[in-house]
Amino acid sequence: MTGLFKTRLQRHLREMAKYLRLVFNDFFVFALLFFLGGLGLGYSNVLKQLHGHEWWAPLVALLVLTIVAQIGRLATLIEDADRVFLLPKERAMHAYLVAARRYSQVIAQATQVIAIFLLSPFLAVTLGWTVTPVLFLLITQVALKDTLLRLDLASAYQVTGQTRMNRWPVKWGLSLIVLACGLWLTPIVALVLAIVADVAVAIWFQRHWQTQQIRWREQIKIEDNRMLGIYRFFNMFTEVPMLSGTIKRRRYLDGLFQLIKPAHDQTYLYLFSRGMARGTEFSGLIVRLTVIGMLLLYFIRGEWLPVILAALFIYLIGFQLLPFFHQYDDIVFTHVYPVAGAQRLKSFVTLMTLILSVTAVLLWIVVVVANQQLLPAAVTLIVEVLEVWYLARIYTPQRLKRSAENRG
Amino acid sequence: MALEVSHVVGGYSQIPVLKDISFDVKDGELVGLIGLNGAGKSTTINHVIGLLTPHQGTITLNGVTIDQDSQAYKQQIAYIPETPVLYQELTLREHLEVTMMAYDLDHEKAWATAHKLLKTFRLDNKLDWFPANFSKGMKQKVMIVCAFLTPAKLFIIDEPFLGLDPLAVNDLLNLIEERKRQGASILMSTHVLDTAQRYCDRFVLLHDGQVKTEGTLSELQAALPEAGESLNDIYLSMTKVDRS
Numbered sequence: 001m002t003g004l005f006k007t008r009l010q011r012h013l014r015e016m017a018k019y020l021r022l023v024f025n026d027f028f029v030f031a032l033l034f035f036l037g038g039l040g041l042g043y044s045n046v047l048k049q050l051h052g053h054e055w056w057a058p059l060v061a062l063l064v065l066t067i068v069a070q071i072g073r074l075a076t077l078i079e080d081a082d083r084v085f086l087l088p089k090e091r092a093m094h095a096y097l098v099a100a101r102r103y104s105q106v107i108a109q110a111t112q113v114i115a116i117f118l119l120s121p122f123l124a125v126t127l128g129w130t131v132t133p134v135l136f137l138l139i140t141q142v143a144l145k146d147t148l149l150r151l152d153l154a155s156a157y158q159v160t161g162q163t164r165m166n167r168w169p170v171k172w173g174l175s176l177i178v179l180a181c182g183l184w185l186t187p188i189v190a191l192v193l194a195i196v197a198d199v200a201v202a203i204w205f206q207r208h209w210q211t212q213q214i215r216w217r218e219q220i221k222i223e224d225n226r227m228l229g230i231y232r233f234f235n236m237f238t239e240v241p242m243l244s245g246t247i248k249r250r251r252y253l254d255g256l257f258q259l260i261k262p263a264h265d266q267t268y269l270y271l272f273s274r275g276m277a278r279g280t281e282f283s284g285l286i287v288r289l290t291v292i293g294m295l296l297l298y299f300i301r302g303e304w305l306p307v308i309l310a311a312l313f314i315y316l317i318g319f320q321l322l323p324f325f326h327q328y329d330d331i332v333f334t335h336v337y338p339v340a341g342a343q344r345l346k347s348f349v350t351l352m353t354l355i356l357s358v359t360a361v362l363l364w365i366v367v368v369v370a371n372q373q374l375l376p377a378a379v380t381l382i383v384e385v386l387e388v389w390y391l392a393r394i395y396t397p398q399r400l401k402r403s404a405e406n407r408g
Numbered sequence: 409m410a411l412e413v414s415h416v417v418g419g420y421s422q423i424p425v426l427k428d429i430s431f432d433v434k435d436g437e438l439v440g441l442i443g444l445n446g447a448g449k450s451t452t453i454n455h456v457i458g459l460l461t462p463h464q465g466t467i468t469l470n471g472v473t474i475d476q477d478s479q480a481y482k483q484q485i486a487y488i489p490e491t492p493v494l495y496q497e498l499t500l501r502e503h504l505e506v507t508m509m510a511y512d513l514d515h516e517k518a519w520a521t522a523h524k525l526l527k528t529f530r531l532d533n534k535l536d537w538f539p540a541n542f543s544k545g546m547k548q549k550v551m552i553v554c555a556f557l558t559p560a561k562l563f564i565i566d567e568p569f570l571g572l573d574p575l576a577v578n579d580l581l582n583l584i585e586e587r588k589r590q591g592a593s594i595l596m597s598t599h600v601l602d603t604a605q606r607y608c609d610r611f612v613l614l615h616d617g618q619v620k621t622e623g624t625l626s627e628l629q630a631a632l633p634e635a636g637e638s639l640n641d642i643y644l645s646m647t648k649v650d651r652s
Contacts, residue, residue, distance in 0.1 A: 247497050247538065262505055264512035271495065271506055278497040331493050336457050337510035338482035 001092045005099040008077045019234040050125050057126035058183040061119060066175045068115040069144050072108025074152035076100045078223045083216035090214055097214075101153045108149060112141045127183075136187035143194035144178055147201055154205045156219050157212040235284075246280045253277055267339050268347035275327060276351065282324050289317050290359050297366045306371060307380045310363045311387050318356050318391040324348075325400050341404075345397055353392040360384040410435050410593035411456065411562055416465035418455050419617075424463060425451045427617045433562070433593040438584060440604040441597040442639070443614035444647060449597040450490070452614065453566055456595065457487050469562060483511065486560035490567040490597075492547035494539035500550060501535040507554045518557055525553045528579050545571050552576075556583055562593045569600040581607055605639040613646055620646055 024032075050057075076097065086093060116138045123129040123137075151166040174197065182190025231240045257277075260270050276282050293313035297306055325348050328334045334344075364384060368377045411433040419425035426448050433439045443449050454460045456467055458474045458481065466473055474481045494503060508518045526532040529549040539547060548571055555563060563584070569577050584594055584607070598604050604611070605625060613620045613628075621631055628642050629635075635645035 247540070249538070262509055262515055264509055267506060267509040270502075270509060271498070274502065275495065275497040328495065331495065332457070332459065332487070332489055333493065333510075335459055336482060336485065336487050337507075338479045338485075338512075339510050340479055 001089070001094075001096040002099045005077065005096045005103075009103055012075075012077055016230075019240070023234060047121055047125050052126055052128060054126050057122070061123060061127075062176070062179050062183055064119060065115065065141060065179050066172065068112060069141065069148060069175045069179075070171060071111050072104065072145065072149070073226055074101060074149055074156075075104045075226065076156070076219060076223050078216075078219050080220055080224075083220060087216070091210070093214055094209060097153055097156055101149055104149055104152075105146070108145050109142055112145050113138065116141055133187040136191050137182055140178065140182055140187065140190045140194045143191070143198045144175060147174065147194065147198040150198065150201045150205060154201070154209070156214055157209050158215055247278050248280060250278055264339070265343055266347070267337065268344045269350055271328065272324070272347055272351050276321075276324060276355075279327075282321060285320055286317055286355060286359065289313055289320075290362055293359075293363055294366045297363060298370050301371055303376055303379075306367045306376050307383050310360070310367060310380050311383050313363060314356055314360055314384060314387055315391065317359055318352065318388075318396075321352060321355065322396065322399060326403075345400060348400070349392055349396055352396055353388065356388045356392055360388050410437075410470055411595065412466075412468045413452070413456065414466050414468070416452075416455060416462045416467060418460055418462040418465070419451055420460065422463075425617050426455070426462075428465070429614075429617070429619055430465075431612045431619055431622055433595050435561075435593055436588050436591050437609045438588055438594040438596060438607060440608035440611045441595060441614065442599075442601070442604065442611055442643060443597075447614040448617040449614055450566065451617075453487075453564055453595070453597060457485060457564060458482060484561040486555035486558045486563050488548075488551045488555045488563070488565045488568060492544065492551045494542075494547060494550060496539055499536050499538055500531065500542075503550060503554060504557060507557055511558045511560075513558065522553065522557055525556055525583075528583075529553060529576060545573060545576065548572055549576060552580055552583070556587070560592065562595065563587065565594065565596040567598050568596065569598060569603055577603070601640045601643055602638070611639065613643065615646060 077100065116134065120129075120134045123134060129137075148166070148171050151171065155164045155166040178190050178194050178197070181193055234240050257270075257274060260266050260273060262270070290313070293309065297309055300306055300309060325345075364377070364380055367380045371377065413432065414430050416426055416429045417424045429448070429452060431439070441449050441452065451460070455462055458478065469481055469484055472481050472484075495506070498506065504519075504522050505515075507513075508515055523532065526535070529552065531546065531549055531553065534542075534546070539550075542550065548568075552568070555565075565584075568580055572580065581603075584596075588594065596604075596608070610622065610624050611628060612622045621628060623631065625639060628639070629637065632642055632645060635642045
């Protein structure tokens with residue numbers, strides 16, 4: 001069973017590594033370094049203004065550490081099919097879950113250590129803490145996280161009947177009490193408290209798990225939600241295939257769709273526009289790139305840089321929309337409907353022109369607001385108009401005709 | 409002669425699945441396309457709806473082939489696939505509208521027909537639902553409603569009876585009856601043989617990419633006298649020939 005977890009973990013880590021490579025591209029790392037540098041500078045400036053003995057200092061530390069203690073969930077990597085295939089192995093699953101907790105410790109505890117490390121200058125300045133109390137606090141925090149993960153593990157079983165042991169009042173309450181003791185009384189008390197709690201939960205769980213059933217459905221749901229959260233995060237930077245299926249009704253766009261007349265030659269415009277807007281895959285892409293482009297253009301001044309950037313973003317969006325033309329190729333009616341292929345292409349070009357024009361106008365407005373000069377505004381506008389015209393009206397039909405031929 | 413399939417050789421790749429197939433469907437006629445899994449029923453249907461191009465032979469629909477005028481050809485066909493396929497981003501109402509637009513129907517008249525069909529199949533209160541919220545049977549009903557919305561001359565129905573509740577099967581058969589009276593032709597593939605026996609005017613028995621035999625039930629019985637009375641018996645005897 002530990003072997004099973006290891007195999008799954010390897011697969012999971014490979015997948016994560018793939019996405020992380022995509023997220024931490026050169027551009028993003030650069031931006032992140034600047035961001036962290038700025039944050040560090042701000043933090044050190046704040047520290048300089050403190051004179052010690054602020055009454056609110058322990059409160060801030062308590063809040064930060066309590067929140068940090070909740071970071072790092074139990075990653076079980078359980079899959080939906082497990083409740084069928086691993087059901088006969090339920091007792092052996094314990095080893096699997098223990099291995100899962102061991103793995104979950106790595107990220108969770110690293111977070112705790114970093115948090116204490118970052119907080120230590122603050123504690124030193126405001127509370128006058130030396131190395132020893134900070135070390136005690138560190139061990140407290142780690143033991144506390146260990147307890148919380150133990151509670152998560154225990155909750156995978158029906159140990160306490162219907163009530164779960166890791167409900168948030170329990171976790172937050174325990175964290176608050178232990179850390180408050182450390183910050184207001186003395187760190188050593190908190191340390192003892194945390195270790196006692198950890199050992200108590202450990203012994204209690206060890207005695208009880210053998211007679212309990214695993215909450216399969218709930219654990220699967222929890223793990224699915226955890227993975228969904230991770231995918232959502234990655235989806236901000238790149239396309240995650242597991243997420244492509246979501247569809248939003250977007251009722252507020254109905255008024256806009258009304259503008260498409262229900263006539264024969266509008267069939268595909270009707271279909272494409274709704275499909276594009278309601279599916280999150282392509283609409284998300286358009287919105288994401290437009291917003292990033294607008295933000296970037298707002299901070300960038302100059303004669304040529306805004307023009308190049310605006311053109312680049314329009315190109316990026318237009319280029320990535322091309323595959324949408326084939327979105328419905330798998331649906332037989334796309335071929336059965338008595339609508340000419342040329343009509344379909346024309347509709348797509350119309351939609352493409354529309355989307356790129358809206359993006360172009362938005363980017364242009366930002367350029368105008370940011371620069372407030374005639375030249376960049378005028379040049380951007382001219383370049384954008386030419387680009388949208390070429391990309392949508394000339395390049396798109398050519399390219400799609402070619403790809404249609406290649407597909408036979 | 410509504411649909412005429414003549415000497416068609418074809419398939420998904422260069423290796424032909426269909427080996428010289430010929431049959432026809434006349435006006436106002438319901439023809440059952442019968443055969444085992446992999447006999448070539450779906451391949452035949454895919455050729456008729458224009459998804460596949462025959463290697464040899466021709467498919468004519470009221471005098472038009474798809475190469476001559478694909479739009480005039482497709483305009484005459486309504487298709488109900490075996491597995492329902494819907495546009496995930498469109499509501500039921502929008503599916504109907506797309507169908508009306510694609511077949512260039514008069515919207516007022518088409519909606520009158522649509523409301524009647526929706527009521528029959530108990531979908532009239534689900535116009536704003538997305539396909540994701542429909543059960544498999546409901547999706548199949550959506551396919552039926554979309555197809556019978558059109559004044560098609562040829563309906564192609566791929567295995568309609570599995571997954572539908574008995575009430576819906578009955579309603580579908582009534583719809584088919586009604587369209588037949590109006591002169592439409594129907595080509596239907598199915599494994600539900602006792603229903604086919606009762607409703608189809610003629611049968612085309614496909615086996616291993618070839619038309620094994622075709623005709624009305626009495627013609628089939630005459631051709632295979634020792635096979636038995638029912639379509640089921642004839643069908644089974646046909647498959648036995650191959651197994652022995």
